[in-house]
Amino acid sequence: MKYIQTNIKYLRVLKGFSxxxxxxxxxxxxxxxxxYEEGRS
Incomplete structure (x- = not known):
């Protein structure tokens, strides 16, 4: 799950999205x- 949460945050920040x-x-x-970003999901 760590892989997913890292990628979600990475993509969000890369796009400049809140x-x-x-x-x-x-x-x-x-x-x-x-x-998801904090690994609670």
């Missing part, structure tokens, strides 16, 4: 993005 904007693009909630 967690909220990234979540909107994926059809997720901001808390889902945060959970």
């Amino acid at each position: 967690q909220e904007l990234f979540a909107d693009e994926l059809g997720w909630t901001r808390s889902m993005v945060g959970s």
